[in-house]
Amino acid sequence: MSKILKTNKGAEKCLQDFLKHLLESGKAKAVMALSKTVATDQDYTLNYSLISSTEELDNALPFFPLMPANAGKLVSYLTLKGPISAPIAVVLKPCELRAFVELVKREQGHLDNLLIISHSCGGVLTFDSYLNGNLDQDIKAYWGAVRKNQIPDKVRPTCKACIHFEPYTADISFDLIGQDLDQTCQITVMTDKGESILDGFDVKWTETKADPKTAQDLKALRQKAKDGLFESINADIYGIDNLIDVFGRCIGCHGCSNTCPICYCILCDFESKDHEFEPNIFEAEIIKRGGLRVPPNTLLFHIGRLSHMGISCVSCGLCSDVCPVEIPVSTIFSKVGEAIQDLFKYIPGKDLEEKIPLTKFEKQEFEEIEDK
Amino acid sequence: MVSGNKSSDSIDLKGAPLSLAEGARGALLSFLRETLDNGLLDALLIPMKVPAGDSYAWVLVKDKSLLEDANPFAPIMPVQGARALSSITKHGAPDLRIGAVLRPCEQRAAIELCKLKQLDMEKVVFITLDCPGVIPLKDWFSDPEKGETQFQQLLEKGDFLSPQMRPVCQICDKMSAPIDVDNATFPDIHFALLGVPENKGLLIPFSDIGNELLEKTGQALSSDTQTWQSKVKEINAQKCGKRKTAHEKLDKEISGPEKFPKAFAFCINCHNCMRVCPVCYCQKCYFDSEMLKHSADTYLERSMKKGSLWFKPDSLLFQIGRLSHMSLSCVSCGTCQDACPMDIIVGQVFAFSSDQTQQAFEYAAGRNLDETLPMRIYQEDKELPEVCSMCKDVLESGEDQ
Amino acid sequence: MSDTFEPRIVGFFCKWCTYAGADLAGTSRLQYPPNVLPIRVMCSSRVDPVFLITAYLRGADAVLIGGCHPGDCHYIEGNYYTRRRMAMMKTIFESLGLEPERLRLSWISASEGPRFASVITEYTENTRKKGPNPVKSKVFI
Ligand code: SF4
Ligand code: SF4
Ligand code: SF4
Ligand code: SF4
Ligand code: SF4
Ligand code: FES
Numbered sequence: 030m031s032k033i034l035k036t037n038k039g040a041e042k043c044l045q046d047f048l049k050h051l052l053e054s055g056k057a058k059a060v061m062a063l064s065k066t067v068a069t070d071q072d073y074t075l076n077y078s079l080i081s082s083t084e085e086l087d088n089a090l091p092f093f094p095l096m097p098a099n100a101g102k103l104v105s106y107l108t109l110k111g112p113i114s115a116p117i118a119v120v121l122k123p124c125e126l127r128a129f130v131e132l133v134k135r136e137q138g139h140l141d142n143l144l145i146i147s148h149s150c151g152g153v154l155t156f157d158s159y160l161n162g163n164l165d166q167d168i169k170a171y172w173g174a175v176r177k178n179q180i181p182d183k184v185r186p187t188c189k190a191c192i193h194f195e196p197y198t199a200d201i202s203f204d205l206i207g208q209d210l211d212q213t214c215q216i217t218v219m220t221d222k223g224e225s226i227l228d229g230f231d232v233k234w235t236e237t238k239a240d241p242k243t244a245q246d247l248k249a250l251r252q253k254a255k256d257g258l259f260e261s262i263n264a265d266i267y268g269i270d271n272l273i274d275v276f277g278r279c280i281g282c283h284g285c286s287n288t289c290p291i292c293y294c295i296l297c298d299f300e301s302k303d304h305e306f307e308p309n310i311f312e313a314e315i316i317k318r319g320g321l322r323v324p325p326n327t328l329l330f331h332i333g334r335l336s337h338m339g340i341s342c343v344s345c346g347l348c349s350d351v352c353p354v355e356i357p358v359s360t361i362f363s364k365v366g367e368a369i370q371d372l373f374k375y376i377p378g379k380d381l382e383e384k385i386p387l388t389k390f391e392k393q394e395f396e397e398i399e400d401k
Numbered sequence: 402m403v404s405g406n407k408s409s410d411s412i413d414l415k416g417a418p419l420s421l422a423e424g425a426r427g428a429l430l431s432f433l434r435e436t437l438d439n440g441l442l443d444a445l446l447i448p449m450k451v452p453a454g455d456s457y458a459w460v461l462v463k464d465k466s467l468l469e470d471a472n473p474f475a476p477i478m479p480v481q482g483a484r485a486l487s488s489i490t491k492h493g494a495p496d497l498r499i500g501a502v503l504r505p506c507e508q509r510a511a512i513e514l515c516k517l518k519q520l521d522m523e524k525v526v527f528i529t530l531d532c533p534g535v536i537p538l539k540d541w542f543s544d545p546e547k548g549e550t551q552f553q554q555l556l557e558k559g560d561f562l563s564p565q566m567r568p569v570c571q572i573c574d575k576m577s578a579p580i581d582v583d584n585a586t587f588p589d590i591h592f593a594l595l596g597v598p599e600n601k602g603l604l605i606p607f608s609d610i611g612n613e614l615l616e617k618t619g620q621a622l623s624s625d626t627q628t629w630q631s632k633v634k635e636i637n638a639q640k641c642g643k644r645k646t647a648h649e650k651l652d653k654e655i656s657g658p659e660k661f662p663k664a665f666a667f668c669i670n671c672h673n674c675m676r677v678c679p680v681c682y683c684q685k686c687y688f689d690s691e692m693l694k695h696s697a698d699t700y701l702e703r704s705m706k707k708g709s710l711w712f713k714p715d716s717l718l719f720q721i722g723r724l725s726h727m728s729l730s731c732v733s734c735g736t737c738q739d740a741c742p743m744d745i746i747v748g749q750v751f752a753f754s755s756d757q758t759q760q761a762f763e764y765a766a767g768r769n770l771d772e773t774l775p776m777r778i779y780q781e782d783k784e785l786p787e788v789c790s791m792c793k794d795v796l797e798s799g800e801d802q
Numbered sequence: 803m804s805d806t807f808e809p810r811i812v813g814f815f816c817k818w819c820t821y822a823g824a825d826l827a828g829t830s831r832l833q834y835p836p837n838v839l840p841i842r843v844m845c846s847s848r849v850d851p852v853f854l855i856t857a858y859l860r861g862a863d864a865v866l867i868g869g870c871h872p873g874d875c876h877y878i879e880g881n882y883y884t885r886r887r888m889a890m891m892k893t894i895f896e897s898l899g900l901e902p903e904r905l906r907l908s909w910i911s912a913s914e915g916p917r918f919a920s921v922i923t924e925y926t927e928n929t930r931k932k933g934p935n936p937v938k939s940k941v942f943i
Contacts, residue, residue: 059704066711067666074666079700082708097669103712106694113697139697160667160744267899270452273942277451277458278542280479282740284673287689296685298852305488308495311461315444317861319464320941323446324480324488328943329852329859335894336851351671353740354456354479355542365897372893373886387890390882392872395889400908400921452942460941467941 032218033204034227034234040203041092043214043232044120044146048091050230051118052083057144058115061104062091075159077103079117091120091146092205094171094184096153099347101128102290105138112141120146122153123196124345127378128290130198131341134385137293144226147196148203149244151175152188156350178207178247180254185346187359190255192248193343197379200226207243259367262360272328275361278354279327285348285358286330291338291377298337299330331358335365340387341377342366402512402527403608404586404769414580416593416603416629417620425556426474428602429502429530429592433473435618436500437465442526442614443497446486448475455545459485461499473502473528473592476552478535481679481736482507487514490521498524504532505575506734508588509767510679513730516774519682526610527588531595531633532576534566538739559595561636569735569752572644577633578605579768586770590614596632603629644756651753664750665720667743670713674737674747675723680730680766687726688719720747724754729775730766731755761785809863809929813838814849818876819911820868826915834919835926838866845869846907847880851891854905861938864904864929868921871909881909903928904935 036043051057059081065088066076075095080086100121107113121129126147132138151171158167167183174181180189196202200223204215215237218224227234266275283300286292298304304326306314314321342362349359370377373386419428436442449460450470457475459482462468482503489495503511508529514520533555541548555563564571577595579585587607594602603624606612615622655664672689675681687693693715704710731751738748759765762775815821821842827834843849846869857865867884875881888907895902906925910918937943 059701061712064709067662076669077712079704079710079712080708081701081704081710085709088709098713106713107700108697109694110696113701115698115701117701156742263897269900269937269940272898272900273940274451274453277453277942278456278479280538280677280740282673282677284671284676284740284742287673287676288669288671295689295691300684302684305492307492308490311489311495312497314860315461315463318939318941320444320449320460320462320467322942323459323461323485325943329855332855332859332894332898332900333852336855336891339894340890351669351673351742353538353673353742365894368893368897369890372889387883387886390879390886392882395885398885398889398892398907400906400925449941458942 032224033215033237033239034218035213035215035237036232036234037213038232039212040205040208040210040214044091044203045086045089046232047230048089048118048120049083049086051144051226052081052086054229056116056226057118060086060089060118060120061100061107062089062120063093063095064089079107092148092203094151094153094168094181095159096122096125096345096347096350098288099125099128099290099345101125101132101343102288102293104129104143105132105290105293108139108143109137112139114142116142116144118144118146121196121199122150123147123193124150124191124343124378125290126196126199127193127343128345130378130381131291131343131385132293133381135293140381144222145199146201146203147199149196149206150188150191150194151181151206152184152191152194153346154181154183155185158183172210175205176208176210178243180250185350185359186258186357187344187346187349187363190251190258190363191344192251192255193376193379194247194251195244198381199223206247258360259364262357262364265357266361275356276327276331279331279356280354281324281327281330282353283330284351284353286334288347288351289338290343290345290347291341292334299326299333304329331361335362339366339369340373340375340385343377402522402586402588402770404584404771414605414626414630415622416605416624416626417615417622418597418601418603418624419620421600421602424553425592425594425602426472429473430468430471432604432618432620433500433502433528434465434468436614437463437468439617441498441617442500444499445471446482446489446499446501447471447473448502455542461489473530474552474556476536476548477538477541478504478734478736478739479538481510481677481734483510483514483520483679484677486511486525487520487679487682490525491519494521494524496524498526500526500528502528502530503588504535505529505577505579506532506573506732506767507679509575509732510734512586512767512770513680513732514682515770517680517682517730526590526614528590528592529578529588530592531561532573533561534563534570534573534576536565537567539744540565556594561595562639567735567738567748568746569733569738569748572640572647572752573733574637574641574644576637576640578607580630581634581637582765582768585768593626593629593633595636596628598628647749648753648756651749655750655753662717665717665745665747668716668720668745669743670716670719671742672719673740673742675719677736677740678727679734679736680727680732681723688715688722693718724751724758728755728758729762729764732766807930807934809837809926809934810861811838811864811866811925811929812857812862813840813866813868814843814846814853815840815868816846816848816870816881817842817844819870819874820846820908820918822912823868823910823914823918826912827918830915832915832919834922837926837929838922845875845877845880846884847875847877849884849887851887854891858900858904858935859937859943861935862904863932863935863938864906864925866906866908866925868908868910871911874911901932901935903932
């Protein structure tokens with residue numbers, strides 16, 4: 030089902046009130062959303078929180094365009110050991126939701142009792158905006174662009190290129206893109222659960238028609254941005270020498286994999302003993318090459334990681350933001366990931382029922398790669 | 402490596418002069434090249450410019466033609482040298498005599514890793530240098546070329562107090578061989594720059610291997626080292642003062658249950674700081690392990706208790722817990738801070754806290770290879786009266802069984 | 803270059819088919835080039851894609867996976883997964899400009915000794931023509 034409702038209340042206020050209603054009515058015991066956490070001298074210290082009191086809900090800023098962690102990974106962390114026994118509402122950005130769905134497919138989380146609220150997404154600002162002191166200005170410009178259905182300037186490169194900016198599997202989605210956000214709020218009710226949970230929320234909704242043009246226009250813009258982005262990253266990484274140039278500065282912190290929502294392994298293969306060299310391997314390698322970068326396996330980590338999770342990369346952009354040496358990790362993973370996903374006609378996180386391509390097969394396929 | 406007794410023993414140290422006409426880098430490299438040439442060393446572990454030219458990486462070098470791009474005085478420390486050395490030797494010493502060209506804090510971390518059985522020193526010849534500090538990675542990457550020139554200039558000027566270095570480098574009072582420390586472990590060879598007259602550097606051997614290397618490369622120990630020693634002591638003293646002031650200031654800013662969380666308010670829990678830390682060697686960090694993962698209902702309960710629960714939870718537990726795990730071995734190198742995407746002053750905080758924990762046990766990370774890690778020993782009835790009232794009574798009454 | 807260059811090929815062969823095929827080629831005294839380092843695996847699907855990347859980065863001039871023909875895998879469907887993974891690996895190599903031709907997949911059954919010999923011969927010559935894997939001499943991998 031899918032139903033579009035409109036009311037004359039600002040979008041942010043509407044969501045705030047709705048979340049409050051959920052807590053007060055007991056339809057949800059808690060809400061996971063971005064919120065102000067520790068107060069510092071600077072205003073915006075944002076993190077995700079699991080909020081259970083209505084007072085604390087005042088600190089929630091669910092639409093704030095920042096992604097300190099991929100919330101899909103956090104909801105997986107929350108529900109890893111089993112489903113939660115009381116209903117919880119989670120506010121996820123579309124790529125966070127897709128990441129969570131991929132994690133559920135990998136048995137790293139449980140959907141039971143979760144009410145999923147999402148929204149059409151203008152992207153998130155890079156950590157730079159967060160840290161450089163211009164956040165207020167950047168935020169203003171951001172919402173200006175979103176209202177006009179344009180691509181905001183300071184968002185992550187992969188956000189500019191993201192064509193999956195509307196959620197696939199939410200219960201309720203707030204339409205933010207191309208909307209007048211102060212006067213009205215438009216939502217898409219995507220499931221029966223969403224419908225039933227709206228019941229009793231004291232707001233006058235009027236049903237309206239979908240206007241597919243807004244999304245189509247943005248998609249066209251983003252597609253163009255994506256083509257440009259992929260073309261330029263291709264020029265940077267193509268071939269072994271370019272790869273060495275791009276990853277030469279990697280310091281091996283593995284922040285990219287550690288924060289990646291798809292990289293869920295308790296002990297990453299590339300941090301395990303399997304890939305440590307015995308002393309004799311060093312000897313052999315330096316005889317062969319004249320010298321060897323240590324610690325070894327910088328490229329193995331990145332290419333290996335691509336082979337492990339590229340199929341499910343949701344292009345959230347977190348890995349680039351977290352990289353202390355500014356390697357465009359997410360652009361690379363997004364591009365190569367898409368190539369793998371296209372091969373199997375797979376869109377990660379779009380459909381919970383669709384199996385991960387590497388866990389299934391057709392009897393007749395890819396015969397062109399076999400030696401005859 | 403060799404452990405000496407008294408700092409005063411070093412008064413008579415001799416050094417072999419090297420001309421700095423080609424710069425400090427050129428001088429040291431030409432000596433290192435010779436050690437490879439003569440087969441005195443089989444390989445060198447040394448920072449090298451990466452092919453793109455925008456950074457440095459550790460390379461285990463066998464072919465001396467590669468040394469063209471090597472730079473023992475790299476302006477940055479993208480990876481802590483002890484970590485690189487540990488990756489080579491943690492499963493045993495290779496059949497190679499490796500010359501490891503390290504900064505003093507990297508040698509200290511190597512000593513800690515050796516105690517923690519993560520590094521095998523047997524075949525390693527330690528070569529250290531007077532260290533002016535390193536440029537923070539973020540500054541470096543905004544303009545690597547500028548960073549290169551800047552660093553070159555302050556090396557030439559002998560400016561070891563530059564405010565352009567990592568914050569913890571600016572307050573590092575151990576930036577040379579530990580001649581001013583009692584009972585310290587010394588490198589095999591130290592390359593001295595500070596206070597050496599006539600545009601020269603000095604290769605100072607501390608061990609038999611060090612002496613052998615110099616002898617066989619024809620380096621005569623013809624210079625005394627007094628001017629270097631007094632300059633090192635002078636700068637260390639100056640920086641020690643700065644360290645005290647900086648830590649007093651930090652104490653006011655971050656100590657206490659109200660203020661400490663604020664220092665980490667921007668932390669996104671990426672754990673980069675832990676993974677680049679040379680002494681955080683665990684394959685699987687406790688704070689990333691299953692031990693800390695609980696049922697959804699537990700988290701819900703925790704949230705209900707406070708009204709809200711920061712997610713991912715246990716962010717401060719990680720910081721304080723990590724301090725409890727490794728602060729006794731923290732060498733104040735600042736690598737963690739360089740790796741933090743959120744500009745948290747994690748290196749400064751850890752340097753500040755670990756000074757205190759190390760003082761409490763009269764321990765100094767990396768000072769002496771033979772000193773036992775404080776958590777591996779205890780003195781019955783004789784220590785830390787402030788934590789246990791019974792011990793206190795015993796100590797005060799002067800009873801001692 | 804090509805007269806002195808002897809390709810080094812890493813072969814992952816499934817125990818039930820290709821490895822047995824290699825045995826048969828041997829006992830039948832068939833001639834084939836000695837350039838393959840065979841590694842026996844229980845099934846072609848045991849070959850983790852990371853094995854391929856490791857072999858490539860450590861300097862193998864080519865990597866070959868050998869398994870049972872589709873439908874004949876002793877674990878029923880292992881080789882179908884292998885094929886998907888190989889398709890993925892070739893795509894990754896293509897996207898990164900890393901010579902997907904150096905990765906190959908062959909179905910050789912236990913009774914196909916001659917086929918084994920001819921695949922190895924063809925493969926060795928092909929790799930010889932291609933020249934050495936450039937990664938072999940790189941320091942900064
Ligand atoms: S790179 Fe692979 S092994 Fe490591 S965390 Fe990601 S998926 Fe797991
Ligand atoms: S690889 Fe990077 S962009 Fe892709 S899902 Fe992981 S963190 Fe997001
Ligand atoms: S975050 Fe950046 S520096 Fe760290 S491992 Fe990933 S690419 Fe390398
Ligand atoms: S914090 Fe503790 S458990 Fe984690 S790596 Fe460091 S020492 Fe090991
Ligand atoms: S590197 Fe920085 S943001 Fe990441 S866990 Fe450490 S202190 Fe937190
Ligand atoms: S057993 Fe031969 S491919 Fe599976």
